[in-house]
Structures are given as structure tokens and as C-alpha cells.
Amino acid sequence: MKGIAPVIIVAIIAIGALVGWGLYLQFGLVEESSYERLFRDLELVNVENTLYIIREDLSQALLYSFYQAFFEVFSNSGFENSQNGIAFWRDYNKVNTPPIVENINSRTLQYFNEYKEEIRDKSGLELPPSEKVSFNLAENLLVINATSNGFITTSGDIQAKIPDVELGTKVFSSNFYSDFLSFSNYLSDEISKKDKLKKIFYEANESTKRKPECNVISIERCENENPNIPQVPQECLDLFKNYVHDYLDDWNKNLRKHLPKTLKFSLEIKNERTDSRLSLISSTDLGESKDCGCKVLENEECKEYYHKYEEKYDIEYLGYAKLLFKVSKASNIPLKDALPVFSSKDGKNVKKFPQLMFYIRSGTLRAS
Amino acid sequence: MGIVATSVILGILMPLLLLKYHIDIRIKYNFEHRKSTLFLVSLFNNQPQREKFGNYLGNLESDSGLTEFFKKYGVTCYKISLPNEEISEGNCELKTKITIPVAKPFNPDKKTESVTWWFE
Numbered sequence: 100m101k102g103i104a105p106v107i108i109v110a111i112i113a114i115g116a117l118v119g120w121g122l123y124l125q126f127g128l129v130e131e132s133s134y135e136r137l138f139r140d141l142e143l144v145n146v147e148n149t150l151y152i153i154r155e156d157l158s159q160a161l162l163y164s165f166y167q168a169f170f171e172v173f174s175n176s177g178f179e180n181s182q183n184g185i186a187f188w189r190d191y192n193k194v195n196t197p198p199i200v201e202n203i204n205s206r207t208l209q210y211f212n213e214y215k216e217e218i219r220d221k222s223g224l225e226l227p228p229s230e231k232v233s234f235n236l237a238e239n240l241l242v243i244n245a246t247s248n249g250f251i252t253t254s255g256d257i258q259a260k261i262p263d264v265e266l267g268t269k270v271f272s273s274n275f276y277s278d279f280l281s282f283s284n285y286l287s288d289e290i291s292k293k294d295k296l297k298k299i300f301y302e303a304n305e306s307t308k309r310k311p312e313c314n315v316i317s318i319e320r321c322e323n324e325n326p327n328i329p330q331v332p333q334e335c336l337d338l339f340k341n342y343v344h345d346y347l348d349d350w351n352k353n354l355r356k357h358l359p360k361t362l363k364f365s366l367e368i369k370n371e372r373t374d375s376r377l378s379l380i381s382s383t384d385l386g387e388s389k390d391c392g393c394k395v396l397e398n399e400e401c402k403e404y405y406h407k408y409e410e411k412y413d414i415e416y417l418g419y420a421k422l423l424f425k426v427s428k429a430s431n432i433p434l435k436d437a438l439p440v441f442s443s444k445d446g447k448n449v450k451k452f453p454q455l456m457f458y459i460r461s462g463t464l465r466a467s
Numbered sequence: 468m469g470i471v472a473t474s475v476i477l478g479i480l481m482p483l484l485l486l487k488y489h490i491d492i493r494i495k496y497n498f499e500h501r502k503s504t505l506f507l508v509s510l511f512n513n514q515p516q517r518e519k520f521g522n523y524l525g526n527l528e529s530d531s532g533l534t535e536f537f538k539k540y541g542v543t544c545y546k547i548s549l550p551n552e553e554i555s556e557g558n559c560e561l562k563t564k565i566t567i568p569v570a571k572p573f574n575p576d577k578k579t580e581s582v583t584w585w586f587e
Contacts, residue, residue: 110471114470114471114474117474117475117479118474120482121479121481121482134489144504145504145565148504148507148508148565149565149567151508151511152507152508152511152565152567153567155508155511155512155517156511156517156567156568156569156570157570158514159511159514159517159518159521159570160570160578160579162514162518163521163570163571163572163573163578164573166572166573167572167573210573213578214570214578214579217568217577217578217579218568218570218579221568221579221581222567222568439518439521439522439525439527439572440572440573441572441573441574441575447526448525448526448527448571448572448573448574449527450522450527
């Protein structure tokens, strides 16, 4: 019995320790660590989701930035800032075609960084500003990328970060945007590379002159008469005007051929002037003519009559026009492409279709 | 023998059972939490729906579209606190809360709204 006593004592101590350990695990360590881990896990999930959601939210912010930039640049005739009214893309030889895509691009970047700043302030996340926005057309889709070199980083106990590179990639499902831009670029080429309007007036001039009576005017004039500049026949001026209108119509039709189905386009002649200019090309002496009266009179007998001349004038037809171009979205397309934008005119957010309007002024006659 | 058996139960089996219980709770809570916020992630990932909600915040849509959206995902209990209103559905204990600044259509003065999302 004596020999068993220490064993029993050890066994009791062991059992006591085991029970104590069990109770400690039961009420202390396990519960504490378990809840600690649970909250830590939930916090991690929150951080992970917040980062992911903010990233997706930035993607939407990029889209809104683009909408606003697109709307504003088009409202400003393609320029980045307001031109105080509808701007001229061509004013005679002065070409001022705006770099539309670049302007939309830089304004998108500006607005997107403003969004980022506000999201950063409200979320407490570190958001580096984006350095570049790029547009890529792929199979009638417009893809927008905003890139920066930093990370979106959380603050607080759990530090987490995700790369901000190529953030906010967005694909539009509509080809309206790409149509709008490509047609505007086509118009820009038509107007800046070729002074098409001026060419129209030249061509109308050439066509009118194919009619002999509208090409050269011949008059006879006595040398004792004051030079009398002849009048260009009204029918020739009307013919020239008709040619101008025909050629403008042809141009309009040709532009329409390049117009995507989603767009509406109009060309409006705001003010037009036509005129003519005469230049003396020959003066032929037809000799003395009794019609012209006596030049030298001796003893009541006319020794010399005034000479008669045949003068030929070349007619040049001149014209000038100011054209208003309007490019907008076709009305039969569903409303989904109206952009949610801020209209400074209305002072609030509205849904609007962007409209590009601009003038060209050209011709062979400089308007007074 | 009785003392030994009680000690083993109290000292080994009970803590193990309790540990399993805590792990189960942790997994369940974790799962529930992930499930709740997953809907939110899905919402932000769904571009048309996200834009509809953004436009709603910018007063360009009369309906946020959220009720329809969450119904599709089987979410029947939630509350969304917007600056001037609350959108809620169901009657349950809302455990998960996330506050996110949500981008709305461009406005020179205010480009985002802080929205708090509560889920079951």
C-alpha cells in the first residue's frame, strides 16, 4: 500500500492538471483565440472585398469621366475648352481642326483623377493618381485604360495592397462611340487636308465658264467714251449659284456615304455670297468708226473719226459660304446611349446625346 | 476507474468537442460573411447594374434596380443607407456592414456618395 501511495498522488496531480488544462482550453484559450481568429478573418474578408469593390468602382468612375469628357469636348466643337460659341475648323486658309481624341483623353484623365481624389478622401485608401488614359478600338468596341505605377493600399491594422496598373479597363458594348470619333476624324481630314468648299467654288466657276456667253463678254467701245465695265448676265450668275448648290449636294451625299448608321449628320449653309469679277483680256482696234463721231474736223469736214475698239473681258465667278456641320446620334437608336453627364447649362446631371457642331468658312471670295 | 474516465472526458474530449464547435462557428460566420459581401462584389462587377445604381445616385434613374438585382442572387434581407434614404428588404439581424464611396455621374462639386451596405 505504501508503494502505491506516490503513484496515486501522481495520478491525482496528473488528473487535476488534465482537468485544469481542459477547463483552461474550454473557457480561455480556445474561445479567445477562436474569436480572435474569427474577427481577424472577417476583417481580412472586409479588406479584400473593399479593395476589390473600390477597384470596380474606379472602373465606373473612369467610365463617368469619359462620358463627361466626351460630352464636353463635343459640345466645345471638339476643342478641350469652350470656344465662346461654335468654333471654326477652317476660316479661309486658317485651319484649326481640334485633336478630338487627344482632347477627350486628357480631359478624361483629369476627371478620373478628381474621382480618385474624392474616393481616396472618403475611403481612407491610398490611391495613386493615374498618369495615362488610352483608347483602343477593337472590333467596334472602345476600350479605355487608365494606368498608374502605384498600388491601392489600405490603412489600419491590416495592410493590403493591389496593383493600380491598368486600372479601370472598360469596354463599351456599343459602337456608337467609335463611330462618332471615326466620322469626326474623317470630317476633320476632309476639311483640313482639302479645302473642299473652296474647291467647290472653283469647280462651279469652271463649269459656268463652259457656256460661251458666261465665259467672255465682248463689248465695243469708242475711244472717246469713258470705259464702261459691262454687266455679267444674270443668268450666268444664277447658273454659277446652281452649280455651287449641286456640288455642295454632291459633297453632302458623299459625306453621308462615309456616315455610320448610328449617326445623324447635317450640313447647313448659314450665309452664302456669290459675285463675279471681270478682267480685260484683249482690246482690238477696229479702226475709225463714224459711230464714234468725228475726232478731227477741218473746214466742216471730218478728217479723222474716233477709233472703235473691241474689248474682251474674262469672267471669274467667286463665292463664299459658311457651313454649319452637325453630327449627332441617330434618333432611332435606343436611348441607352444618352450619356449621364453634368450639363453646366442646366446646372444638374442630365442624360444627353453628344452633338458635335462646327463651322467652316471658305471660298474664293473673302467676305467683308 | 470512474475518476480516470471523468478526467479523460473533461480533460481531452470536452476541449476537443469545444474546439470543433468554435471552428464550426468560425467557418459558418466566415462563410456567411463572405456570402453576404459576395453579392456586393457581384453588384460592382456587373457593369450595367452598377451604372444604373450610379445613375440613380445622380438622380438620373427613378429606380436603383437593387431590389431586382439582389432578388436574383437570393438575397432577401439587406439594408442600404444612402445619404438621404434607406433601401431595405426583409427583417433579420444585419451583421455585415461595409461603407464604400460609390461613384456617380460626374458633378463638379460631388462625384461620389458614401453608401453603407448591411447584410444578414
